Amino acid sequence: DVKVTQSSRYLVKRTGEKVFLECVQDMDHENMFWYRQDPGLGLRLIYFSYDVKMKEKGDIPEGYSVSREKKERFSLILESASTNQTSMYLCASGGGANTEAFFGQGTRLTVV
């Protein structure tokens, strides 16, 4: 089975902290994605990566950055966490060219 693993299910951070969310996939997928999910807004794409060290901004990249040094790992970085970044963060891998994307269980981040 394909596995997409997010490092934490729940995270509480303070305003201004630098936050790292980690995602690891085990299927050698080229594409990886970070979304945030908020009630009534669905899944909004933050960043995606189509190869090692390659990335593209999604719809809401402000306040976030990403890193993909190895194919299996895609990290989302909140440079200076703010309360409006309190949300559910979902990582996915795969997708494109008619293949489905596989999702992690999500990280619920609370910024206080």
Add this chain to the structure above:
Amino acid sequence: AQSVTQLGSHVSVSEGALVLLRCNYSSSVPPYLFWYVQYPNQGLQLLLKYTSAATLVKGINGFEAEFKKSETSFHLTKPSAHMSDAAEYFCAATPFYGNNRLAFGKGNQVVVIP
């Protein structure tokens, strides 16, 4: 950029009645299209996908979707709702050409009334 529209954030359906969730895409070239389901406190799982092989696509749990190019639509249906269908449903699209950006609609929260 590719966009996906789902109308009606909350959908109530009686047990045994038809489930109909609407999805429209924006691109001139039909994209690859997907429906995902999210049960409470779980990640998303694939219900079905359109890959241009057939316009009527059957998925898991009795769901199916029909691709209509003339209407730029990919609506999801199930003939008879079951209590276990209560979940959030998302339509998604990825371009046929170019990058593999995967865009989602806002989702439909389905409530099944006994």
